[in-house]
Amino acid sequence: MIVSDLVCVQSDDFSLADEYQRLSNINSRVGAVVTFCGLVRDFESSAGESESTKVVNYLTLQHYPGMTENLLEDIVTQAKARWDLVAVTVIHRIGTLAPNDQIVFVGVASEHRKEAFDAAQFLMDYLKTKATFWKKLTAEGKEQWLDAKLSDTDAVVKWNKDSHDQC
């Protein structure tokens, strides 16, 4: 993590336009900016319950203050060691969120597009499986802590594999 990077855990909403502005104006080397925004969907299929879908009232996001920021900064440092990037932003919201609310932002600025795409995807895959966030779903009046998704764990395994044998 250097001064051009930004990691933030906040209950406030974020503005894609502001974050893009920051990333695209950092310096004139920037030729590519990839952004990812995650939104709360209004249904959540729970694999344990035979793929039933529920109407989401809201999500409550808890995190481990201090540890989360350390982990996110570590993930950013890993991405910058792996690819030639100009700047990175990671913002994750906590607290109570409603359907269609923004949850997470990842933005990467680089000279060329491939680095920005790969790094943004890497950051999201790691964030999903390493950063200390927990989601409680309130749907149809019932509260339930969400389980980790196997597909997210698989996504990270792929990156570890990539670093050993490129295919």
Add this chain to the structure above:
Amino acid sequence: MIVSDLVCVQSDDFSLADEYQRLSNINSRVGAVVTFCGLVRDFESSAGESESTKVVNYLTLQHYPGMTENLLEDIVTQAKARWDLVAVTVIHRIGTLAPNDQIVFVGVASEHRKEAFDAAQFLMDYLKTKATFWKKLTAEGKEQWLDAKLSDTDAVVKWNKDSHDQC
């Protein structure tokens, strides 16, 4: 291409914020929005001239009206056949652009992040190698039509390979 998709070739600038707004509000299935913005960099290394770098005054983008739009729509249709996407936007600027100006926007909205990342990267790779745009660089007072990059051609070969044997 269906009504939720947008393909545009224009000399006007575009607004990432507006395009994101459109994609993220199309319907409540959207859980992930990936955007790519390409910017004019102020230097352009020309591989033919032993990696020398030049100060860019401006780029002039020409295209083949009618054919470009057809090709872009075809690329969007291919992406939507390949991944489960909610909506796609492709905007490419033409005319005279200065360093730091935005050139190209690709945005993809989907339920899950992997589809949006893969489709956005696919769209950019195909756009770079298939769409009928030509760039003339004016640098240090001299005009020069840019050559296609080998790395862009390789990027498309990878997608064709992926559809045959997943690794």
Add this chain to the structure above:
Amino acid sequence: MINLLFFGRLGDLAKDAPTCIASSGLDPTPLTIRQLMMAEHPELAEALSEPQVLVSVNKMVVKWDQPLFNGDELAFLPPVTGG
């Protein structure tokens, strides 16, 4: 004293559990503290024993047999679900 934190679903089960525990006496580790819970908070102790639960000391993930010292912050972390 060792401070205890329980996150996610573990927090709901730990509502009546202590938030700190004496560090003297038993050469404490995350494992021995989990075992101590068994008597008074069996449901919590069982949830802590699930193989996916990780432990951190002072915000670093550690093994269950990591020695603990006075003032340490021990956290029990169920599988994360951010993003």
Add this chain to the structure above:
Amino acid sequence: MINLLFFGRLGDLAKDAPTCIASSGLDPTPLTIRQLMMAEHPELAEALSEPQVLVSVNKMVVKWDQPLFNGDELAFLPPVTGG
């Protein structure tokens, strides 16, 4: 008549070239039209012969031996460099 379009660097070389050509007589194809250019526009004809140059008819990429008809729009396309 067959309308002719030249893009990118080919456009610069085609400043004095015709913008259309009679379709009668020679069973025209992109290849025969390129060969016709050889006499009066040798530099352009040579650039059109580079292996990376593609041809389109009515905005669809075709082979160089595609038969052409009255009213067709034939375009010569150097390697594209968008994005």
